[in-house]
Amino acid sequence: MALLERAQWYDIARSTEWAPRYVTQDELFPPELSGGEGLPDEIWATYDEPYKISYREYVDIQRQKDAGAYSVKAALERADLYNKADPGWISILKEHYAAVALVEYGASFQEARFVRWSKAPGMRNMATFGMLDEIRHGQIQLFFPHEYVSKDRQFEWSHAAMWSDNWVALGARHFFDDVMMTRDALSTSIFANFSFETGFTNLQFIGLSGDAAKAGDFTFSKLIQSIQSDEARHAQLGTPLLQMLIENGQKEQAQKKIDIAFWRSYRLFTILSGIPMDYYVPLGVREASFKEFMEEWIVTQFMRSLEDLGLSKPWYWDIFLRDISEHHHGQHLGTYSWRPTLWWDPAAGVSPEERDWLEEKYPGWNDTFGKVWDVLIDNMANGRMDRTVPGTLPMVCNVSQLPIVGTPSRTLRDISLVHEGRRYHFASEVDKWIFQDDPERYRHHKNLVDRFLGGDIQPADLGGVLEYMGLGTVGPGGEDAHGFAWLDSYRKQLATAG
């Protein structure tokens, strides 16, 4: 049977507009859910999704994607990756699945809201496929780690972490609730599809795939590229919306949405991608540093797409460029030190050879972050483990919900303000700007330290905090990924020096 080419019928099929007679337009598409106030009514029918696909094509292609990923997994299950891979690599899998799988399921709701509330028929059509994409991502990233659960209970966090009040989960949920779940359809698409998906998800889902293949984890390498091939399509939903805003006198509003989403996404990815890429990936298989991946995917590729729309770099560009050599190193020191609060076993990543690599990629690392590690290593090598675990809680940012870090003795400082009688702390001027732009949105949330100091966590000691976060009850917490084996070379140095 001869089939028409897609282009010959597509425009008619997606034209699902009608004039409501029983309700007003605003009742059908409430502004707080649909967005786009101030745009002319006739504009929505002109929305032209750049990446078109038919349902027939979608089912055909998605079936092949799943067949590819699942067959690689099936073929390699007997390769016993869990016991053969470096423990640092296994930690990346634990961190990734728990931070990502349930969030992907949440993203299916985001896309489902577009299907219902977007005023653009073309967007409603393509978002239907986006919704199916995200259901696939939720399911496949719960299924793939399941084979490891019987070997290592930390893999149970793949399903459990996002339901818990673990501090990393609190930070991630706050971010995704902000950018993905609680804004109108138009804004959400610019925040989540354009800024988050065409920008930052490439770092983790493509950048890390090279490291995965080199580490022998072809299953994970194939999986994350397969997922990102869906993202590359549905992430295009935001671009026509940006154009509509710009052409109708709302360029400043468009830019601001991107500036907020860009910074918040970046800060989350310092934990999700930054730490693993520079510390957990075994040294011999590192494709590039986090900074180099950032330069490839964000500084070059994402910024070019902004420029092509006639938009600018975010106002804090200089702060951002300094930050990509800095922030994730601080977060690594913090997460490693507070390792009992993690659902994975962090790799220290600071053996003498690894420090040479860090110094090469981040000149000056040894003189700054390295000096803090010198003290930690000295205590560890001399058996003073009690001195290597912090006795107090960190300051936590009231926007990113992540610990406030910086370069020791250089940029580490607290930025705070008082809003309606409550003091808020921020990890940067940018986080403070985000808060000040919309305090009503952020003022009520309590970060983990607010909860502790406010008496929500009992007993108010380390044991109480761990239990509050589900550590030791929902699943086991973290310890050094390599059982401190990396300290041996430092102990030898000590013995030689002694």
Added chain:
Amino acid sequence: MTNSERIIDPVGPVLQSGEVARAVADAAVIDNAGHRVEVRDRGSYVRIEVADGECILRRATIAEELGRPFKMSELELIMPSFVGRIETGSDVFRFFHTFQQPAGAGHEEALS
């Protein structure tokens, strides 16, 4: 990049390394005659970059390079990202920029 001169305003797909990626790279050279084409191998993925802000990929050319029938929608199977905007027809994909990047402009400041 081995070529010392910076490629001007590159656009094009980012593809999972393999047989189809190689065929697409060869097809890109044929379908974008007159424009510089660079293939940057990044291990598990390759960047196919066509200079001057436009990259055309034709189904027929890819099929010929592959030696088997090819549907343009199959490209999605191996395409986790792309540079530029996209138009997706049944016989042609086009990646393009609408705003020409001036020669020499770029974002090298962070690449120190």
